[in-house]
Structures are given as structure tokens and as C-alpha cells.
Amino acid sequence: MxxxxxxxxxxxxxxxxxxxIFNKTAxxxxxxxVLAILFWETAARLSFPVIGKIPAPSSVIASMNNLVRDTYxxxxxxxxxxxxxxxxxxxxxVGIPLGLLMGIRRYFRDLTFPIIEVMRPIPPLAxxxxxxxxxxxxxxxxxxxxxxxxxxxxxLNILGGVRNIDIRYVRAARSLGSSDRxxxxxxxxxxxxxxxxxxxxxxxxxxxEVVVAAEMIASRSGLGFLTWKSYVAGDFxxxxxxxxxxxxxxxxSSSLIRYAGSRLTPWLKVI
Amino acid sequence: MSLGENRWExxxxxxxxxxxxxxxxxxxxxxxxxxxxxxxxxxxxxLESGKLTVLIGPSGCGKTTLINILAGYETVDSGSVKIDxxxxxxxxxxxxxxxxxxxxxxxxTTLENVMYGHLVRRERGRKELEEEAMDLLKKVGLAEFRxxxxxxxxxxxxxxxxxxxxxxxxxxxxxxxxxxxxxxAMTRELMQEYYVRLFEENQVTNLFVTSELEEAIFxxxxxxxxxxxxxxxxxxxxxxxxxxxxxxxxxxKEYLDYKxxxxxxxxxxxxxxxxxxSRVAVADFLEAFAELGKKPEEKREASP
Numbered sequence: 029m030x031x032x033x034x035x036x037x038x039x040x041x042x043x044x045x046x047x048x049i050f051n052k053t054a055x056x057x058x059x060x061x062v063l064a065i066l067f068w069e070t071a072a073r074l075s076f077p078v079i080g081k082i083p084a085p086s087s088v089i090a091s092m093n094n095l096v097r098d099t100y101x102x103x104x105x106x107x108x109x110x111x112x113x114x115x116x117x118x119x120x121x122v123g124i125p126l127g128l129l130m131g132i133r134r135y136f137r138d139l140t141f142p143i144i145e146v147m148r149p150i151p152p153l154a155x156x157x158x159x160x161x162x163x164x165x166x167x168x169x170x171x172x173x174x175x176x177x178x179x180x181x182x183x184l185n186i187l188g189g190v191r192n193i194d195i196r197y198v199r200a201a202r203s204l205g206s207s208d209r210x211x212x213x214x215x216x217x218x219x220x221x222x223x224x225x226x227x228x229x230x231x232x233x234x235x236x237e238v239v240v241a242a243e244m245i246a247s248r249s250g251l252g253f254l255t256w257k258s259y260v261a262g263d264f265x266x267x268x269x270x271x272x273x274x275x276x277x278x279x280x281s282s283s284l285i286r287y288a289g290s291r292l293t294p295w296l297k298v299i
Numbered sequence: 300m301s302l303g304e305n306r307w308e309x310x311x312x313x314x315x316x317x318x319x320x321x322x323x324x325x326x327x328x329x330x331x332x333x334x335x336x337x338x339x340x341x342x343x344x345x346l347e348s349g350k351l352t353v354l355i356g357p358s359g360c361g362k363t364t365l366i367n368i369l370a371g372y373e374t375v376d377s378g379s380v381k382i383d384x385x386x387x388x389x390x391x392x393x394x395x396x397x398x399x400x401x402x403x404x405x406x407x408t409t410l411e412n413v414m415y416g417h418l419v420r421r422e423r424g425r426k427e428l429e430e431e432a433m434d435l436l437k438k439v440g441l442a443e444f445r446x447x448x449x450x451x452x453x454x455x456x457x458x459x460x461x462x463x464x465x466x467x468x469x470x471x472x473x474x475x476x477x478x479x480x481x482x483x484a485m486t487r488e489l490m491q492e493y494y495v496r497l498f499e500e501n502q503v504t505n506l507f508v509t510s511e512l513e514e515a516i517f518x519x520x521x522x523x524x525x526x527x528x529x530x531x532x533x534x535x536x537x538x539x540x541x542x543x544x545x546x547x548x549x550x551x552k553e554y555l556d557y558k559x560x561x562x563x564x565x566x567x568x569x570x571x572x573x574x575x576x577s578r579v580a581v582a583d584f585l586e587a588f589a590e591l592g593k594k595p596e597e598k599r600e601a602s603p
Contacts, residue, residue, distance in 0.1 A: 196402035199372050202390040204416035204468065214419070218406035295406045295448040 045287055083265040088272075091265035101254070101273075108243065108250040108277065111167075112235045115174025119231060122175075123182030124224065130183070131190025132216060144183060152176040152238045156245050170242050177238035178231030185230070189223025190216060222296060225289035232285055236278040251277065317383055318393075318471030318504035320346035320369065325378030327364060328529075337529035338364050342378075344523050344532050346472060351498050351505040353515040355561070356525030357568075362508045363399070365530065366476045369506065370396045382471065392416055395465040396474045400481055401457040403449040409436065409460050410445040416468045435463045439493075455486040462497065475507045479514070488546070491517060495544050512565075516557050517544060524564050527571075534564050 065085050072084030083091075095101045130137040152173050159169035193216060201215045243252030255270030290297055327339040338361040346352050356362055367373040369380060371389040380387040382394065403412050413432040417423055436442045439459040441452075449457055458478060465473060475494075479487045495518055498505055509515050515522055522536040538557055540548050548554055 194402070196398050197404060199370070199390065200396070200398070200402045201404075201415070201419075202372075203370060203392055203395055204464075205392045205420040207419070210419045214415075215404065218404075221406075293406070295450060 045284070083268055088265045088268045091263075092269055095266065095269055104249060104251045104254045105273065105277065108239055108252065108274075109281075111170050111174050111239050111243075111250065112232075112277075112281065115171045115176075115239070116178050116232060116235050118171070119175045119178035119182055119235075120228070123179045123227075124186060127183040127186025127227075128190060128216070128220070130187045131220070132212065137187070141187075144180065148180040148184070152234070153241050153245075156242055160246055166246055170239070170247055173242045174235045174239050177234040178228075181231040181234060182224075182227045185223045185227025186220055189220035192223075193219045221289075221293050225285065225293065228285045228289070229282055232281050233278065236274065236281065240274055317348040318346075319348045319383055320394075320472060320504070320506075321379075321381045322346075322369070323379045323381075325368065325380065326376045327361075327368065327373070328376060339368075339375075340529035340531050342525075342531045344535065346504050346506055347521065348504055349502040350520040351495075351507060351518055352521045352523060353519035354506065354508045354523050354525060355510065355512060355515045356530060357527055357565075358510050360525050360528045361530035362510075362525065363476055365525075366396060366474050366506070366508055369472075370394055370474060392420070392468045393471040394474060395468060395470040395472075396476060397458070397461050397465055397478045399477045401449060401454075401461060403457055403461055403464065405449050408446045408448055409441060409452070412449070412460060413464045413467055415464065432463075432467060435467055436460075439463055453486075454482050455490060458482070458490055459493070462494070466497075466501075470503065472504045472506065475505065477508055477510065479509075492546065494518070499543050512558060512561055513549065516540075516554060516561070517546070517549060522557070522561065524561060526568055533568060534561075536560060 068079070068082070069085045071079045072082060072087075074080065126140070130140055155173050155176055156169070159172045160166065163169040163172055197215055197219060198211060201211055206214065239250065240252035240255070243250040244256040247253050251270055251274050255267055255274070258264075258266035258270055322342065322344050324341050324343050325339055326337075326341065328335050328337045330336050342365070344352075354362055354365065364373065368375055369387065371387050371391060371394065387394070403409075404415070407415065410429070410432055413436065414425075414428050417428050418425075433442060433445065436445060439462070441456060441460055441463070444452060444456065444460075449460070452460060461478075478494075479490045482490060491514060498518075507515075507518055509518075516538055519538045522538055524533045524536070525531065526533045536557060540551070540553060540557075
């Protein structure tokens with residue numbers, strides 16, 4: 029017998045955005061992070077080999093104190109977020125319809141799949157030189173590279189999702205009198221949503237990786253550039269702050285997607 | 300378990316319909332050239348209006364293919380399938396299938412699943428439809444599960460919800476493709492009893508596919524025994540047991556006679572496959588055969 033009120037599981041039953049970020053699982057994670065910081069501090073104080081060279085948390089926090097008062101730091105956040113989300117959103121706008129169309133139209137899939145499969149293994153960063161030449165502004169080339177990071181993952185996840193729909197759902201829907209439009213909106217689309225959100229989560233991770241690397245190569249702003257600039261300037265605590273900022277930014281981004289996913293696929297969080 | 304008034308009386312949307320199906324010498328094969336596999340060969344039978352016809356045959360003999368053809372999901376190589384004189388051209392809600400395992404849409408609640416057919420066909424107002432759906436769900440004991448998703452329901456509940464999803468559309472023919480497979484013995488027996496009541500109250504043409512002989516005889520008005528693959532009709536037995544059917548009928552002399560008759564045919568089928576030298580077919584068949592033979596004894600001990 030099913031439970032009447034399924035207990036909120038550690039993964040997947042968030043009703044609010046704060047729930048998605050601060051939940052039981054997150055608290056356990058925080059404990060681990062605190063322990064890691066303690067270890068790191070000890071390692072720095074006692075000059076452990078290799079790891080002892082990293083600036084101690086205490087000096088990072090001291091340096092953070094100055095940095096958070098600097099608008100430049102927050103601008104870096106904003107700039108990177110803008111690039112990530114712009115590229116990511118364009119990847120959704122182009123990738124979702126493309127993936128769906130490839131899934132439901134065989135002719136179109138046969139035409140496009142080979143191109144996608146050849147382009148996919150090219151790392152987005154290998155696109156940086158071309159992108160810089162092609163696009164009029166560095167900003168656009170950066171967004172383009174970010175877009176590529178999410179795009180292929182989206183297309184392939186959605187294509188896979190559509191292709192894996194149980195034929196019985198489509199048959200049952202046909203028998204019950206569905207038009208093609210009904211089949212698409214009421215069967216294909218909801219059945220694909222779980223893969224779509226898997227694609228989004230993976231894609232979001234890739235966009236952060238890409239944007240940071242691209243900023244180091246081709247930009248003079250953003251969290252990636254901040255980290256690189258601190259290295260060039262020999263400001264070691266700032267490097268660590270840059271790294272942690274990127275980590276936190278990525279975590280917030282994927283939490284947003286997990287949250288959206290759990291709201292839009294309520295049938296999955298019942299098990 | 301009372302199901303209340305006859306749902307086929309006084310329907311606003313549909314005139315009473317006979318729901319007679321004629322299957323005339325159909326052939327079906329898959330693959331090409333040397334890989335060509337005949338699945339159905341010269342198969343003919345009728346589904347009589349308002350009767351419960353059971354198709355039985357060893358597993359893998361082409362029963363599901365047959366259902367798919369009748370439902371309009373697959374086409375035949377030759378032969379014809381007609382419903383009330385009209386050729387079957389594709390899927391339609393005059394012939395609804397309850398699939399092996401559940402085909403409820405996981406992203407819809409029980410109520411949404413049940414209302415789906417009428418909603419996409421835009422035939423009736425939501426309020427009236429919801430009332431009827433709730434009435435039906437109440438009858439199968441699922442009223443309080445209206446807002447649960449299929450994954451939150453047990454196997455038996457899913458089957459009941461699926462029956463309701465089909466019934467609310469008042470199809471001319473209901474097709475059940477081994478619907479109780481995978482349920483535990485207890486639930487299965489309950490579902491059989493429940494299903495037979497539902498049929499007896501509504502008298503809609505039903506086609507029930509199974510590989511279990513006891514279930515077949517218990518439910519059937521007519522029993523169609525299929526041969527091993529490629530499927531063709533071996534024998535049609537009219538089961539003249541009294542309705543409403545009760546489980547104690549399984550110990551009556553008539554029941555045992557029917558069972559003996561059916562087993563003889565199935566046994567002859569196994570021998571033929573053996574003579575034909577198809578080892579796989581024989582192994583499959585003997586397994587299914589053993590399955591057919593042993594179930595009633597086990598059941599009889601369990602039932603009063």
C-alpha cells in the first residue's frame with residue numbers, strides 16, 4: 029500500500045527555493061565542509077607538503093573581508109552569471125525544440141543527427157578562437173561558447189528521452205482519441221521532462237566550466253578572470269576566493285534547476 | 300463488490316452498439332527474406348457481441364500481436380478485421396486495450412488518467428465528467444486516490460484505475476492483454492472476480508488474453524485455443540458455466556470436463572511441435588503446459 033503522505037525524501041521534495049538549498053542533505057554537507065575547512069587550516073598552519081602551500085582559510089577570510097566590499101568582486105559574479113544564463117537560456121530555446129523535433133520526426137533526425145554527433149565531441153573551449161573571430165564582440169563570443177556547452181547535452185538528452193517513451197503510452201493515448209497535437213503536448217512532452225531536466229543539470233555544470241575557462245582566455249571580467257588575474261598578481265588568497273565563488277555560483281545554479289525540475293515533474297518525487 | 304447500475308444504459312453520447320468483431324484469415328509476419336518469421340497464419344474467429352471471449356495459447360504464440368492488430372496498432376499482411384461490418388483502420392476508442400502491466404500515464408493523477416479520453420475528445424463538460432469519473436472510482440475503491448500518481452498505487456489499484464480509464468469511454472469492445480500478469484496470486488484472484496462481476500453487469504464485448512487455463516475457463520463464454528507460433532485457431536470451445544461465475548465453479552464436473560478437453564488440445568499441440576523438431580518451441584510449450592496443468596490444484600486447495 030502506498031503511503032498517504034510520503035515523507036519528504038532527502039532528494040527531490042522541495043517546495044520552496046530555500047528548501048532546495050537548505051535541507052537535511054545540505055546540512056550534512058555543511059558539516060563535511062566545516063570539517064574540510066578545519067583540516068585545511070591545520071594543514072596550512074603546520075605546513076603540510078603540497079596542501080600547506082594553499083593560503084589558510086583564516087587568511088582567505090581576511091582577504092574576503094576586503095573583497096566583498098569591493099563592487100568589482102560583485103560585478104564579476106554578475107558578469108559570469110549573465111554569461112552563463114544567457115548562453116544556457118539560448119541553448120534551451122534552440123536545443124529543446126530541436127531535440128523534440130529530432131525525436132518525433134524521423135526524417136529530420138536522419139538529416140541532423142550526424143552533424144550533431146560530429147560537432148558534439150569538439151570541446152566548447154576549442155571553439156574559443158573561432159568564436160572570437162566570428163562574433164563582433166568578446167561578450168558575444170563568450171556567450172556563444174557557453175551556449176555550446178549546454179546545447180549538445182540538451183539536444184541529446186531530449187532526443188534520448190523522446191526515443192525512450194514507452195510505446196504503450198502513445199498507443200493508449202491514440203486509442204483514447206488523441207490528436208497528434210494531444211500526443212505531443214500531453215504525452216511526449218511530459219514523458220520527456222525527466223530527461224530534459226537531467227540534460228539541464230548536466231548542461232548547467234558544463235556552462236560554468238566553460239565560462240570560467242573562456243573568461244581566463246578571452247575576457248577581462250567575470251569570476252574566471254578574477255581568479256586568473258589574482259594568480260597573475262600573486263594574490264593567493266584571492267585565487268582561492270575566486271575558486272570558491274565559482275563553486276558556490278555553480279551550486280546555486282544547479283539548485284535552481286533541481287528546484288524547477290522537482291516542481292515540474294511532481295510524479296517523480298512520490299516514490 | 301457491487302458496481303451499481305448498468306453503465307451501458309441511458310448513455311447520452313452513444314447508442315447501444317453490438318460490438319461484434321470478425322477476424323477473417325489474417326496473416327502476419329515480421330522481418331524479410333530468410334529472417335522472415337510468421338507470427339499469425341490463417342487465423343479466423345469472431346468476437347460475439349456482449350460475450351467474453353478468451354484467447355489462450357502458449358507464451359510467445361502471437362497473442363499480443365493479435366491484440367495489437369485488433370486494436371489497430373499493427374496492420375495485417377492479408378486478411379481482414381471488421382467491427383460491426385466496418386474494417387478496422389487504426390486505433391479508436393471503440394476498441395480499448397488494457398495492457399500487460401500498467402499503461403497509466405505516470406505524469407497524470409488517477410483522476411486525470413480516467414478523464415483523459417473525454418478531455419482530448421472534448422465531448423463533455425469537465426464538471427459532469429469529473430462526477431462520472433468519481434462515481435466510477437468510488438465503485439472500484441479508488442475515490443480517495445484520485446489525486447495520487449500511478450507510481451503511488453499498488454499493482455492491483457493500477458489495474459483497477461486502468462479498467463476505469465477504459466470503461467468510462469464505453470467502448471464497444473474491451474481487450475485485455477494478460478492484464479493480471481505480474482500480480483501476486485491473491486490480488487490476481489481478487490481482480491479476476493472483480494473483472495468478471497464488471498463484465499457480468501455491463502455485458503460489453505470482451506476479449507481477454509491469457510496463458511493460464513484456469514483463469515481462461517473461469518472467465519470465458521467462449522474459449523479460443525491458439526496453436527503454437529505461427530498462431531492459428533486450434534479449437535473454439537463454448538463454456539456453458541452459469542453466470543454469475545463463482546470460484547467454487549472451479550470444482551464442478553463441467554469445469555473439469557472443459558479443462559480436460561482444452562488440455563488435450565494443448566497437449567496435441569505440444570506433440571506436434573515436438574515432431575516438428577523445434578526444440579525451443581517444445582521447451583517453451585512444455586513450460587507453458589506445465590504452468591497450465593499445475594495452477595488449478597494449487598488454487599483449489601486455497602479456495603474454500
